[in-house]
Amino acid sequence: MSAQNICPRFEKATELLGKRWVALIVYDLMSGPRRFGEIDADLANLSGKMLAERLKELETEGIVKRDVYPETPVRIEYSLTEKGKALEPILGEITKWSSEWIELN
Amino acid sequence: MSAQNICPRFEKATELLGKRWVALIVYDLMSGPRRFGEIDADLANLSGKMLAERLKELETEGIVKRDVYPETPVRIEYSLTEKGKALEPILGEITKWSSEWIELN
DNA sequence: ATTATTTATTACTTTTTGTAAGTAAGTATA
DNA sequence: TATACTTACTTACAAAAAGTAATAAATAAT
Numbered sequence: 219m220s221a222q223n224i225c226p227r228f229e230k231a232t233e234l235l236g237k238r239w240v241a242l243i244v245y246d247l248m249s250g251p252r253r254f255g256e257i258d259a260d261l262a263n264l265s266g267k268m269l270a271e272r273l274k275e276l277e278t279e280g281i282v283k284r285d286v287y288p289e290t291p292v293r294i295e296y297s298l299t300e301k302g303k304a305l306e307p308i309l310g311e312i313t314k315w316s317s318e319w320i321e322l323n
Numbered sequence: 324m325s326a327q328n329i330c331p332r333f334e335k336a337t338e339l340l341g342k343r344w345v346a347l348i349v350y351d352l353m354s355g356p357r358r359f360g361e362i363d364a365d366l367a368n369l370s371g372k373m374l375a376e377r378l379k380e381l382e383t384e385g386i387v388k389r390d391v392y393p394e395t396p397v398r399i400e401y402s403l404t405e406k407g408k409a410l411e412p413i414l415g416e417i418t419k420w421s422s423e424w425i426e427l428n
Numbered sequence: 429a430t431t432a433t434t435t436a437t438t439a440c441t442t443t444t445t446g447t448a449a450g451t452a453a454g455t456a457t458a
Numbered sequence: 459t460a461t462a463c464t465t466a467c468t469t470a471c472a473a474a475a476a477g478t479a480a481t482a483a484a485t486a487a488t
Contacts, residue, residue, distance in 0.1 A: 223365070224347060224350060224351065224365065224366065225418070225421070226427055227425040228417060228418055228421050229347065230421065230425045230427075231417050231420060232346040232347055232350075232417065235341070235346075236342070236343060236346055238341060238445075241337040241340075242329060242334065242337055246329065253465085253466090254465075254467075255464095255465065255466075260328070263446095265445085265447070265448090267448095267467085267468075268446080269467095271445095288454090290456090290464090291453085291454065291455075291463085291464045291465050291466090292453075292454070292465065293465085294465080294466065294467095301424050304420055304423065307416045307419070307420070308413065308416040309333075310416075311413040311415075311416050312336050312337065312413055313330070313332075313333055314412070315409055316330070316332040317332055318409065319406050319409060320336055322331055322332065322335075358435090359435055359436080360433095360434065360435080368477095370476085370477060370478070371435080371436070371437090372436085372437075372438090372476085373477080374436095375435080375436055376476090393484095393485075393486090395432095395433085395485070395486050396432075396433040396434050396435090396484085396485065396486075396487095397433085397434065397484065397486090399434080399435065399436095
């Protein structure tokens with residue numbers, strides 16, 4: 219009989235953060251701006267295709283900013299916006315939880 | 324040249340929490356034990372198939388506990404373990420972030 | 429035995445993700 | 459001039475995950 223309504227903002231947030239690779243990409247960008255190839259190298263199992271797709275989505279959501287530097291060869295830097303940086307406490311709590319509860323085999 | 328290694332515990336945690344529906348199911352269970360049908364009703368777009376699958380996975384991960392009460396009809400209660408309850412600060416930060424940064428159309 | 433209720437499971441379709449090769453733009457090198 | 463190099467993507471196709479709807483299993487009251 220009881221119906222627990224879930225806050226639509228929370229739901230939207232989990233749709234965003236719950237997409238595969240998103241948390242790891244944001245985590246990677248927390249330490250500062252990074253290039254496509256660097257992120258790709260940091261996240262071993264992430265393919266260029268998915269990285270491109272996720273970066274585009276994150277840009278659309280206003281979480282990531284894309285800057286082009288017409289150098290040789292072209293340098294494209296991805297960085298977090300204010301909205302993206304504001305995710306830090308979430309990642310911090312995930313780090314805490316994982317260090318306490320996740321054991322590696 | 325620089326390679327940002329991502330903590331394997333963090334990575335494992337995001338694999339878990341980043342799976343579709345997981346955050347919402349855990350959020351729903353935060354308010355106390357719930358039956359299959361109740362969770363299903365709370366999460367409008369979640370199918371019974373996926374709920375069954377996710378609950379099984381969460382049980383395997385030690386986040387959710389399943390209790391059978393042989394009543395009429397049978398009552399099966401899902402609840403959070405200590406490990407599951409420990410996710411609360413993460414959900415709390417997601418709630419905070421979403422209330423500040425997510426706008427509804 | 430039949431029925432009711434809740435908790436799943438199965439068969440099938442659609443969507444998402446993975447993999448690997450290929451393209452585009454701009455330089456430098458032969 | 460041509461080729462090869464670097465970075466940042468795209469594309470085509472295969473595999474895996476998720477969505478949908480019908481069906482089954484479990485239990486006990488009638």
